[in-house]
Amino acid sequence: MARVTIKDIAIAANVSAMTVSNVINARTSKASPDTVERINEAIRTLGYQPNLSARALASKASRLIGVVVPFTEDQNQLLLDNPFYAEVISGIESALRARGYFMMLSGLGETSNEVDVLAQWNVDALIAIGIYREGLFERLRKRHLPTLLVDSYLTDDHVHHLRIADDQAARRATEHLIAHGHRRIALVTGAVRDGGVIEQRLAGYRLALDAADIPFDPDLVLAGSVTFDWGIDAAEQLIARRATAAFCTADLIAAGVLSGLHQRDIDIPGDISVLGFDNLPVSQMVYPALSTVDQAILDKGKLAGNLVLDLLEGRKPPRETRLEARIIERQSVGPVRK
Amino acid sequence: MARVTIKDIAIAANVSAMTVSNVINARTSKASPDTVERINEAIRTLGYQPNLSARALASKASRLIGVVVPFTEDQNQLLLDNPFYAEVISGIESALRARGYFMMLSGLGETSNEVDVLAQWNVDALIAIGIYREGLFERLRKRHLPTLLVDSYLTDDHVHHLRIADDQAARRATEHLIAHGHRRIALVTGAVRDGGVIEQRLAGYRLALDAADIPFDPDLVLAGSVTFDWGIDAAEQLIARRATAAFCTADLIAAGVLSGLHQRDIDIPGDISVLGFDNLPVSQMVYPALSTVDQAILDKGKLAGNLVLDLLEGRKPPRETRLEARIIERQSVGPVRK
Numbered sequence: 001m002a003r004v005t006i007k008d009i010a011i012a013a014n015v016s017a018m019t020v021s022n023v024i025n026a027r028t029s030k031a032s033p034d035t036v037e038r039i040n041e042a043i044r045t046l047g048y049q050p051n052l053s054a055r056a057l058a059s060k061a062s063r064l065i066g067v068v069v070p071f072t073e074d075q076n077q078l079l080l081d082n083p084f085y086a087e088v089i090s091g092i093e094s095a096l097r098a099r100g101y102f103m104m105l106s107g108l109g110e111t112s113n114e115v116d117v118l119a120q121w122n123v124d125a126l127i128a129i130g131i132y133r134e135g136l137f138e139r140l141r142k143r144h145l146p147t148l149l150v151d152s153y154l155t156d157d158h159v160h161h162l163r164i165a166d167d168q169a170a171r172r173a174t175e176h177l178i179a180h181g182h183r184r185i186a187l188v189t190g191a192v193r194d195g196g197v198i199e200q201r202l203a204g205y206r207l208a209l210d211a212a213d214i215p216f217d218p219d220l221v222l223a224g225s226v227t228f229d230w231g232i233d234a235a236e237q238l239i240a241r242r243a244t245a246a247f248c249t250a251d252l253i254a255a256g257v258l259s260g261l262h263q264r265d266i267d268i269p270g271d272i273s274v275l276g277f278d279n280l281p282v283s284q285m286v287y288p289a290l291s292t293v294d295q296a297i298l299d300k301g302k303l304a305g306n307l308v309l310d311l312l313e314g315r316k317p318p319r320e321t322r323l324e325a326r327i328i329e330r331q332s333v334g335p336v337r338k
Numbered sequence: 339m340a341r342v343t344i345k346d347i348a349i350a351a352n353v354s355a356m357t358v359s360n361v362i363n364a365r366t367s368k369a370s371p372d373t374v375e376r377i378n379e380a381i382r383t384l385g386y387q388p389n390l391s392a393r394a395l396a397s398k399a400s401r402l403i404g405v406v407v408p409f410t411e412d413q414n415q416l417l418l419d420n421p422f423y424a425e426v427i428s429g430i431e432s433a434l435r436a437r438g439y440f441m442m443l444s445g446l447g448e449t450s451n452e453v454d455v456l457a458q459w460n461v462d463a464l465i466a467i468g469i470y471r472e473g474l475f476e477r478l479r480k481r482h483l484p485t486l487l488v489d490s491y492l493t494d495d496h497v498h499h500l501r502i503a504d505d506q507a508a509r510r511a512t513e514h515l516i517a518h519g520h521r522r523i524a525l526v527t528g529a530v531r532d533g534g535v536i537e538q539r540l541a542g543y544r545l546a547l548d549a550a551d552i553p554f555d556p557d558l559v560l561a562g563s564v565t566f567d568w569g570i571d572a573a574e575q576l577i578a579r580r581a582t583a584a585f586c587t588a589d590l591i592a593a594g595v596l597s598g599l600h601q602r603d604i605d606i607p608g609d610i611s612v613l614g615f616d617n618l619p620v621s622q623m624v625y626p627a628l629s630t631v632d633q634a635i636l637d638k639g640k641l642a643g644n645l646v647l648d649l650l651e652g653r654k655p656p657r658e659t660r661l662e663a664r665i666i667e668r669q670s671v672g673p674v675r676k
Contacts, residue, residue, distance in 0.1 A: 004482075046480075064442070086424035093445060104402070105443045107431060142384075144342075228623060255623040262625055285566060285593040287600055287625035 004046045012042035063101045065308060066123035066145075067092055070107070070130045082226065082252060083280050084297060088129055088150065091301020099309050125312045127304055128152070131196045148308040150300070154195040160311055161320045162304050164295050166197045169325035170204030173247050173275055173293050176327050178212045181336035182245035182273060185209070188234045188257060189249040190226035198223075201249050201277070224253075231256015232263070238272060239264065244336050251276040251283045251292055258286050258332070269334030279328055288331035295325045342384045350380035401439045403646060404461035404483075405430055406446040408468045420564065420590065421618050422635060426467055426488065429639020437647050463650045465642055466490070469534045486646040488638070492533040498649055499658045500642050502633050504535045507663035508542030511585050511613055511631050514665050516550045519674035520583035520611060523547070526572045526595060527587040528564035536561075539587050539615070562591075569594015570601070576610060577602065582674050589614040589621045589630055596624050596670070607672030617666055626669035633663045 010017040015038070019031055023039045031039070069085050093103045104123060125146040131154065141158045148160045177185050187205050192198050202221070209216055222237055224230035231253040238246055238257070248254035254276035261268055268274055268288055276283055276292035283290040300323060310317040348355040353376070357369055361377045369377070407423050431441045442461060463484040469492065479496045486498045515523050525543050530536050540559070547554055560575055562568035569591040576584055576595070586592035592614035596606060604610055606626055614621055614630035621628040638661060648655040 083421055083424065086421065089443075093443060097445060103443055105427075105431065105441055107435060228619065259623060259625070259627075281566065282620055282623055285597060285620055286623055287597070289597070 008046055009039060009042045012046060013038045015039065064104050064123045065092075065096055065101050065305075065312075066104050066106065066126045068106055068126065068128045083282060084250070084252075084278055085129060087280070087297040088301040088304065091298040091303075092127060092305040093301075095302040095305025096309070099306075101305075101309060125308045127308050129304075131193060146308065146311040148304060148311065150304050151197050152195060153197070153200065160307065160317065162300070162307055162323075163197070163321075164300070164323045164325050166200035167204035167207070169277075169293050169295070170201035170247070170249070171208045172204075172325075172327060173277065174205045174208035175212075176291075177245045177247060177273060177275060177333065178208060178214070180245070180273065180333060183212075183214050183336075184217075184220065184241075184243045185214075185245045185247060186220040186222055186234075186238055186241065186243040187249070188222045188224075188231065188238070188246050188253055190224065190230075190253070192223055198249055205247060226250045226252055228252050228256040228259070231258075232260035235260025235264065235266075239266065243272065245273040245275070245333070247275045247277075249277050251278040251280040251290060254290055254292070254332075255282055255286050258288075258290070262287075269332055271337055273333040273336075275327075275333055283328075283330070291330045291333040292328050293325050294328045295323065346384055347377060347380045350384060351376045353377065400462050402442050402461045403430075403434055403439050403643075403650075404442050404444065404464045406444055406464065406466045408446055421620060422588070422590075422616055423467060425618070425635040426639040426642065429636045429641075430465060430643040431639075433640040433643025434647070437644075439647060463646045465646050469531065484646065484649040486642060486649065488642050489535050490533060491535070491538060498645065498655065500638065500645055500661075501535070501659075502638070502661045502663045504538035505542035505545070507615075507631050507633070508539035508585070508587070509546045510542075510663075510665060511615065512543045512546035513550075514629075515583045515585060515611060515613060515671065516546060516552070518583070518611065518671060521550075521552050521674075522555075522558065522579075522581045523552075523583045523585060524558040524560055524572075524576055524579065524581040525587070526560045526562075526569065526576070526584050526591055528562065528568075528591070530561055536587055543585065564588045564590055566590050566594040566597070569596075570598035573598025573602065573604075577604065581610065583611040583613070583671070585613045585615075587615050589616040589618040589628060592628055592630070592670075593620055593624050596626075596628070607670055609675055611671040611674075613665075613671055621666075621668070629668045629671040630666050631663050632666045633661065 006017050006020045010020045013020065013035070015035055019035060020039055023031055023036055067089060069089070089105065096103050123145070125148070127148045127150060129150045131152045141156070147158065148162060150162050152161065152163070174185060187202065189198050189201070192202060206216055219241055220243060222234045224234060231248065234246075234253070235257050238261075246254075246257055248257055254274050257274050258268060261272060261274075266272055274290065276290045277295075278297065279292050279294035280297070283292045303321070303323075307317050307321060344355050344358045347358045351358065351373070353373055357373060358377055361369055361374055405427060407427070427443065434441050446466070461483070463486070465486045465488060467488045469490045479494070485496065486500060488500050490499065490501070512523060525540065527536050527539065530540055544554055557579055558581060560572045562572060569586065572584075572591070573595050576599075584592075584595055586595055592612050595612050599606055599610060599612075606612055612628065614628045615633075616635065617630050617632035618635070621630045641659065641661075645655050645659060
């Protein structure tokens with residue numbers, strides 16, 4: 001199954017390899033129309049493919065953009081089973097494709113050296129989604145790769161950032177629940193980590209409570225993981241701590257909370273209101289349909305693709321791009337129970 | 339931001355470019371230990387990355403596997419918003435990475451020429467998920483690329499196949515509903531297309547009905563698209579056609595059916611039983627939790643990755659691999675209403 005070479009085409013078309021090369025590289029003025037036609041016919045028949053690796057080497061551009069996604073913590077697999085990542089990546093891929101680039105998608109663990117390998121594979125630029133160890137950025141800096149971080153708050157002069165205004169979004173979400181008369185509002189969330197979005201959302205939640213003169217109660221911060229299963233477990237704690245509303249920092253968690261509350265015959269939103277974050281497709285599929293914070297994930301992915309290409313092509317995009325989020329009202333939030 | 343070259347290393351280490359090249363390519367016996375150390379120091383300081391494109395050219399292997407996913411029909415984006423694809427791709431990526439390969443992920447439309455471009459990018463092999471026009475396979479054949487099709491029934495001597503035993507799985511699913519006393523069982527599905535899985539599942543559904551002496555009623559085949567929205571619409575037709583059970587050929591459709599039935603205050607499974615297909619994470623998140631056909635999607639993706647590498651590495655995997663599916667009982671199927 002050897003690849004068809006220029007030499008094979010030359011033999012089939014009965015011309016020199018140089019002539020074939022000229023035609024392939026659009027220097028057709030040097031060959032007669034008849035010769036061009038014969039060569040094109042041979043290319044079609046034999047299925048020749050110009051070697052873009054060679055072209056990439058010549059131009060020092062691969063038109064390949066590396067996209068890295070963190071592994072799940074307990075499994076050696078991509079986080080695509082979190083639908084948030086899948087949707088961001090869909091957006092990135094379509095933006096890259098529209099501008100003639102390809103996406104190389106790879107997982108990246110906390111301790112792995114995939115970044116070195118990715119960089120070696122001659123990618124032109126990198127998009128990293130989520131948060132990683134600081135050491136990663138140390139290595140990236142040495143690579144001189146244009147790099148866009150999505151949803152990271154790690155500061156580094158080398159990289160560009162795309163994120164939503166997480167603190168504002170969380171503040172508005174909490175205010176939305178307060179406006180429905182709730183005062184015992186739990187924050188159900190993943191692990192709070194330095195440089196992560198959750199730290200910012202916690203800050204926004206506290207600002208909203210402060211503004212409404214509701215004392216912050218650490219017992220109402222339920223931090224676990226960004227999973228459906230954690231939501232199920234958290235439901236029990238919501239009841240035990242007499243929360244009347246839960247602001248979940250991910251729809252995946254909120255879906256688990258709904259499921260856990262159903263198991264305990266709690267009415268939603270009659271007994272407990274639940275607000276999500278992300279506006280994933282699943283937020284429409286659960287029952288009752290989930291009120292949530294829309295962060296327009298697909299558009300965010302497209303913007304990430306366009307920003308990294310702007311950076312690569314020297315168009316100097318802003319170092320930080322912050323998107324606004326808005327609340328989508330469905331059926332899972334209601335007035336506080338009297 | 340020019341890349342660091344061998345020449346830069348040579349200047350920093352005060353040796354010839356040839357010496358640097360020898361050290362980088364592990365021909366270190368030609369250089370003194372002191373020189374090797376000086377060169378490695380320069381490599382660390384300057385952040386040199388060996389150009390694997392050049393290596394790929396030399397070895398004619400890129401270690402890059404192309405994975406193509408169909409576009410949505412109405413939008414120019416990847417089908418990753420269908421969580422089935424996201425999970426298969428997670429599995430593929432982890433299997434490829436474990437064996438030292440990378441994944442190039444790209445969308446592929448019905449009329450697009452992305453396959454030509456992918457092939458030109460020197461990928462070693464290709465995995466195509468879903469079904470495409472026959473013309474695609476014509477072009478693939480000319481590329482001489484080792485190719486694995488996932489979930490396609492198009493026959494072609496060139497390609498290898500991975501799929502579940504769709505007809506058997508659908509037969510068992512229908513029998514599961516019959517065992518609960520149902521006779522008016524609707525099949526809610528996407529468009530039935532030649533060479534697609536749905537054609538096979540329809541056949542399995544009919545076999546189960548035949549075996550139970552239930553006449554086939556074409557009015558009970560509700561074919562739309564593999565979307566949540568279609569499920570919502572189909573719910574109304576289930577009621578109008580007095581179905582007591584719905585076998586949905588995708589969990590995404592089943593989630594829509596549940597939502598549509600909730601909107602009309604139909605009790606599940608008291609009034610209508612609903613059975614899904616895929617065992618996506620969302621099947622646990624809907625209410626009631628969805629009984630479904632488990633096709634172990636993540637494992638299927640890993641197997642796809644391993645099969646294509648076996649093919650590439652000359653290990654001659656079977657031309658066709660068929661997986662068994664099994665029924666997962668949750669809360670959405672019950673005895674027929676008296």
